[in-house]
Amino acid sequence: MAIFADMVEDIMEVFMDDFSMFGTSFDDCLYNLLLVLQCSRGLEVGKVKIDTVAKLPPPTNVQGIRSFLGHAGFYRRFIKDFSKVPKPICDLLEKDTTFVFDAGYLRAFETIKEKLVTAPVMVVPDWNQSFEVMCDASDYVVKGSRKKA
Known part of the structure; x- marks a missing residue:
């Protein structure tokens, strides 16, 4: 403003x-x-904001996943094939699913973070x-x- x-x-x-x-x-x-x-x-998007996203730890519960996906979803139109990337993370949101940190979950989380801090999302x-x-x-x-x- x-x-x-x-x-x-x-x-x-x-x-x-x-x-x-x-x-x-x-x-x-x-x-x-x-x-x-x-x-x-x-x-410009400040380096502090980029560093904050880059250092973000994986969510440890369903509420954390929803929050992360909500924020990341804002940028979905800038991330190619966005709907495919978080599939392993979204699987943890299904009813009666045990919250397990497997390799697929962590890989999806890190991929989304990487796409959020690289062009074209956070550049002028x-x-x-x-x-x-x-x-x-x-x-x-x-x-x-x-x-x-």
Whole structure:
């Protein structure tokens, strides 16, 4: 919020980890998006966060597995074949299953962690290369008005 403080409610709205751009025309929205992208150039995921994930110990109970998979699931669209990787971990969530740390479980856990701390999940765009910005308006548009100065 601190980075975008002068833009919030003027050209954008922020909610948790999402933001929505608005303007009076499509070109206006594109220009506003350009402003936001230029401001976000300095954003990076801190080394501390990457180190925290890299050093994360395996969950020791069902609640820990659910928590880990919930956090990792947020990045599923960036991890190729994500649904296949945690299969051994998900097996431990089945009813009446004994919680056993086997090699498959640990291998799946370490694979997910590795994918979470390597590109393309925790990196900022290379501003010198072309890239695609994808957005999800969830088939819904909120109309707003610009504040007059």
